[in-house]
Amino acid sequence: MAEDSPGRAQEGYRITLKPEPRRIRAELQGETVADSGRVLIMHETRLAPVFYFPREDVRMDLLEKSDRHTHCPFKGNASYWTVGAGDKSAKEAAWSYETPYDESSGVKEYIAFNWKAMDRWLGDDEEIAEQPRDTADAKDNPLIDWLVHDAWNSKLSRDLVARFANAMIAADFPLWRLRLLVRTLNPLLFGLLYGWQRDGGEVSVMEVSHETLHGENYRNSPFARVINGEGGVRRRLEGPDTKLDFPVLEELVNDGATDYIAMPLRFSDGQLNIVTLVSDQPGGFSTEELGQIHEILPTLSRLFESHAVRVSSSTLLRTYLGSDAGQRVMDGLVKRGDGEDIHAAIWMTDLRDSTSLAASRSREDYLSLLNRYFDSVAGAVLENGGEVLKFIGDSVLAIFAIDDPGEKQPEACARALVAAGEASRQIAAVNKENAVEGTPLLNFGIGLHRGDLTYGNIGTTKRLDFTVIGSAVNEVARIESLTKELKRQVLLSSAFSESVPDPLISLGHHSLRGVAGEREIFGLPAA
Numbered sequence: 001m002a003e004d005s006p007g008r009a010q011e012g013y014r015i016t017l018k019p020e021p022r023r024i025r026a027e028l029q030g031e032t033v034a035d036s037g038r039v040l041i042m043h044e045t046r047l048a049p050v051f052y053f054p055r056e057d058v059r060m061d062l063l064e065k066s067d068r069h070t071h072c073p074f075k076g077n078a079s080y081w082t083v084g085a086g087d088k089s090a091k092e093a094a095w096s097y098e099t100p101y102d103e104s105s106g107v108k109e110y111i112a113f114n115w116k117a118m119d120r121w122l123g124d125d126e127e128i129a130e131q132p133r134d135t136a137d138a139k140d141n142p143l144i145d146w147l148v149h150d151a152w153n154s155k156l157s158r159d160l161v162a163r164f165a166n167a168m169i170a171a172d173f174p175l176w177r178l179r180l181l182v183r184t185l186n187p188l189l190f191g192l193l194y195g196w197q198r199d200g201g202e203v204s205v206m207e208v209s210h211e212t213l214h215g216e217n218y219r220n221s222p223f224a225r226v227i228n229g230e231g232g233v234r235r236r237l238e239g240p241d242t243k244l245d246f247p248v249l250e251e252l253v254n255d256g257a258t259d260y261i262a263m264p265l266r267f268s269d270g271q272l273n274i275v276t277l278v279s280d281q282p283g284g285f286s287t288e289e290l291g292q293i294h295e296i297l298p299t300l301s302r303l304f305e306s307h308a309v310r311v312s313s314s315t316l317l318r319t320y321l322g323s324d325a326g327q328r329v330m331d332g333l334v335k336r337g338d339g340e341d342i343h344a345a346i347w348m349t350d351l352r353d354s355t356s357l358a359a360s361r362s363r364e365d366y367l368s369l370l371n372r373y374f375d376s377v378a379g380a381v382l383e384n385g386g387e388v389l390k391f392i393g394d395s396v397l398a399i400f401a402i403d404d405p406g407e408k409q410p411e412a413c414a415r416a417l418v419a420a421g422e423a424s425r426q427i428a429a430v431n432k433e434n435a436v437e438g439t440p441l442l443n444f445g446i447g448l449h450r451g452d453l454t455y456g457n458i459g460t461t462k463r464l465d466f467t468v469i470g471s472a473v474n475e476v477a478r479i480e481s482l483t484k485e486l487k488r489q490v491l492l493s494s495a496f497s498e499s500v501p502d503p504l505i506s507l508g509h510h511s512l513r514g515v516a517g518e519r520e521i522f523g524l525p526a527a
Helices: 102-107 142-149 157-170 210-214 222-227 247-254 287-321 323-330 354-360 363-383 411-437 471-486
Strands: 015-019 024-028 031-036 040-044 050-054 063-072 076-085 088-096 110-113 120-123 175-183 189-197 204-209 233-236 259-266 272-279 339-351 387-392 395-402 444-459 464-469 490-493 505-511 518-523
Touching: 015 102, 024 050, 031 050, 031 076, 031 110, 040 102, 063 088, 063 259, 102 110, 142 157, 142 287, 157 175, 157 189, 157 287, 175 287, 189 210, 204 210, 222 233, 222 259, 222 272, 247 259, 259 287, 272 287, 287 323, 323 387, 323 464, 339 363, 339 411, 339 464, 339 471, 354 363, 363 387, 363 395, 363 411, 363 444, 387 464, 395 411, 395 444, 395 464, 411 444, 411 490, 444 471, 471 490, 471 518
Parallel strands: 444 490
Antiparallel strands: 015 040, 024 031, 024 120, 040 050, 050 110, 063 076, 076 088, 088 110, 175 189, 175 272, 189 204, 233 259, 259 272, 339 395, 339 444, 387 395, 444 464, 490 518, 505 518
């Protein structure tokens, strides 16, 4: 084993590699998987000792390499094999550090086996009944004390990153910079990148888009290697033999960095995230310090995962239910019947001739056309403060909540009308592009109404929908359908027309299917 940096005693986390005096044999289903008198035994703080066999003394024909890789910041990236003998298969029960870091260079070309995965272990032909134990005492890991007593109290990932960095500084770790990339379930974002730097103030948060993954900066970064499941990256940035194989390393060297580590942070579902540590002190990180960090990462990852799950849940609820409905569910309105009565401007639109469009276009072309339509109409609602509740096929149902039902001309109705005009302008712009491209033009209708609604959970005990119900919803749907008959793009109920100061045109009284009596319907002026 390579010695640690000068002045950095290894009183705490230790790793040693020594020759095992006995001849060791591992068996599976009666087959000898490995048998050698040149075995090395690795002792690592708080871990059971591990036997490493020279590759020449391993039955490689019984091993099948898998795609799995794990990372140790002082041993390197481990590759895994599934071991098969007879009718038994031990998944990923063998591993090897094929290109180990200097601290563990002695295990190059050696393979280790999961003790419990093998049926039988022998030393000098005598069965070894129990896995070897390491009785060496070790100084407490200061990060474990932090993890138990402080880390769990962080309410947000940003806070947890700051506390993690400060805990390392308090324990005299030579940390200069920390970055943490946590992937998200978000249609717009690949993940969130948290950044901390010594003497740099608060933790920064940067949104990382999905498009970033196609950029040259990402492809040429250690992040891409970690996300691809290839393990981690360790680069010492001092001395003449410094390996600067990533552009970020050159930048760090110019800034005075001495050591760089990128490690996978694995969530319970297998999702890979990334934590990077940079030192600017001579010698960089010691084996003891890396061991203490590595020791707490599995538990620390669960804390970050709990924060990420809440963020993803909130994002998904807002994406699929709408921002207001999603927040209500997050706040606890999850039972059937949970909800309230509200007053709102109700907005409904429907795409014309969608059946023929779907039949005449490829699936990809039709979906692209449909999404351009939704971007225009639903986008106009969101930009004007409305809540898109659902997409019903090619229809959009939205509301603009009115706080005071008695208000004659609420601002919400004005915003709904502005959204209708904006939707028309955006569709006109889309159609101008479609005409040039030879793509079918889009036609649609919008119905606007004002009324009382029940806003909440409906459905079965196992499948709920957070939406609005009430006679006003049925009425706005019938008004929207009338746009085809009256050949108008936007129609308004009398209740809605009374709520806006702009002059409107009466189009007479009309019967609406499922609605008692006739209703006066209004249209917008030609301008």
